[in-house]
Amino acid sequence: MVRRDPRVRLNVPLLGEAELEAVGSVLATGFLTQGPRAQEFEALVAQLVGTDHAYATSSATTGIHLALHACGVQPGDEVVIPDYSFPATANAVIQQGAVPVFVDIDPATFNMDPTKLEAAITGRTAAIMPVHAFGLPADMNEINAVAAAHGLPVIEDAACALAATYRGVAAGALGTAGVFSFHPRKIITTGEGGMITTSDAGVADRIAVLRTHGAVRGDTYMSFVDAGYNYRLSDINAAIGIAQMERLDHILERRRSLAAAYDDRLAEVDGLTTPAVPDDRTHTFQSYVLMLDEAFDRDAVIHALKARDVETTLGTYSMHLQPYFRDRFAIADEALPSSTRAHRQALTVPLYPQMTESDVDSVVDALRSTLAESRSVRAG
Numbered sequence: 437m438v439r440r441d442p443r444v445r446l447n448v449p450l451l452g453e454a455e456l457e458a459v460g461s462v463l464a465t466g467f468l469t470q471g472p473r474a475q476e477f478e479a480l481v482a483q484l485v486g487t488d489h490a491y492a493t494s495s496a497t498t499g500i501h502l503a504l505h506a507c508g509v510q511p512g513d514e515v516v517i518p519d520y521s522f523p524a525t526a527n528a529v530i531q532q533g534a535v536p537v538f539v540d541i542d543p544a545t546f547n548m549d550p551t552k553l554e555a556a557i558t559g560r561t562a563a564i565m566p567v568h569a570f571g572l573p574a575d576m577n578e579i580n581a582v583a584a585a586h587g588l589p590v591i592e593d594a595a596c597a598l599a600a601t602y603r604g605v606a607a608g609a610l611g612t613a614g615v616f617s618f619h620p621r622k623i624i625t626t627g628e629g630g631m632i633t634t635s636d637a638g639v640a641d642r643i644a645v646l647r648t649h650g651a652v653r654g655d656t657y658m659s660f661v662d663a664g665y666n667y668r669l670s671d672i673n674a675a676i677g678i679a680q681m682e683r684l685d686h687i688l689e690r691r692r693s694l695a696a697a698y699d700d701r702l703a704e705v706d707g708l709t710t711p712a713v714p715d716d717r718t719h720t721f722q723s724y725v726l727m728l729d730e731a732f733d734r735d736a737v738i739h740a741l742k743a744r745d746v747e748t749t750l751g752t753y754s755m756h757l758q759p760y761f762r763d764r765f766a767i768a769d770e771a772l773p774s775s776t777r778a779h780r781q782a783l784t785v786p787l788y789p790q791m792t793e794s795d796v797d798s799v800v801d802a803l804r805s806t807l808a809e810s811r812s813v814r815a816g
């Protein structure tokens with residue numbers, strides 16, 4: 437059978453001649469590992485975010501691991517994170533030998549509920565790591581206040597939040613360190629890649645050393661002062677990132693304007709709630725995630741939309757429901773009700789810069805028909 441691509445895909449990265457040329461020019465130099473292109477990419481991101489330092493990494497997952505290590509998280513420590521996130525957030529904590537402590541989310545924003553944070557802090561807590569869900573900054577003032585009261589570093593999982601702002605400050609500059617992803621599903625892409633931003637000089641120095649084998653350069657050769665990693669980003673990937681930074685304003689403008697079109701069209705569709713954006717912050721709309729009412733079987737809606745040529749997916753994952761975390765921590769759904777509900781009822785609809793408003797209309801029409809049918813099936 438021939439596989440047919442859906443008419444409206446979930447996400448399509450925006451790439452062109454500039455990226456092709458950028459890769460070709462790196463290949464032509466013969467210098468392929470982390471070098472001048474990575475430095476240039478780091479400078480662009482540091483300037484955008486407004487931090488003193490930026491360090492390119494091979495992914496956001498390796499970046500988060502590195503940031504946790506550099507912020508002093510040690511084996512046996514606890515790191516407080518929201519339960520509702522891509523599981524890489526928790527995996528990086530476990531890779532550092534630490535224990536993730538899951539906090540429920542605010543159902544309106546999908547972000548860590550700051551009122552639940554204090555209760556999650558223990559004598560073993562070594563860091564707090566909020567996630568800027570789908571590109572919407574978390575409640576950073578409240579989170580930073582709890583962190584300051586306990587003397588804890590805050591690491592922002594800003595994987596989806598490049599150029600998002602909170603009270604005029606960019607994501608990645610709101611905590612001790614922030615980490616971005618350049619996976620093709622994110623705001624800009626390098627294929628695989630990540631970036632840590634920080635203005636903490638001590639954290640920055642540790643990241644620089646740990647990112648490259650724990651090595652410090654001497655006059656003639658290197659000296660290995662720690663058991664570090666190889667978490668570098670190659671200049672091939674970094675060159676793509678530089679070309680993508682040129683497109684960032686356009687990408688954000690398109691994502692926000694298509695999200696506004698969804699808000700507008702979906703206001704007239706019964707049975708769902710559109711994403712909230714508090715006045716004091718800006719959303720990147722890495723994903724446009726809506727909540728279906730309990731009356732609907734979200735997975736059945738995904739299948740019905742696929743039959744109508746529209747690709748959709750769940751929001752993200754309730755981590756305590758995933759087999760590894762369920763087996764290890766056995767947390768009851770009742771302890772994390774909003775995350776559990778989002779795991780079941782949230783729906784990500786197509787959104788990418790090349791989409792048109794008429795694509796938005798097609799998605800909304802398909803969704804309206806699907807929900808109308810599901811309702812009548814349930815009623816009958």
Ligand SMILES: *Cc1c(COP(=O)(O)O)cnc(C)c1O
Binds near residue numbers: 567616618629
């Ligand atoms: C995508 C994502 C990650 C992982 O990013 P990679 O670059 O693929 O490692 C981590 N956290 C969140 C919230 C993400 O969305």
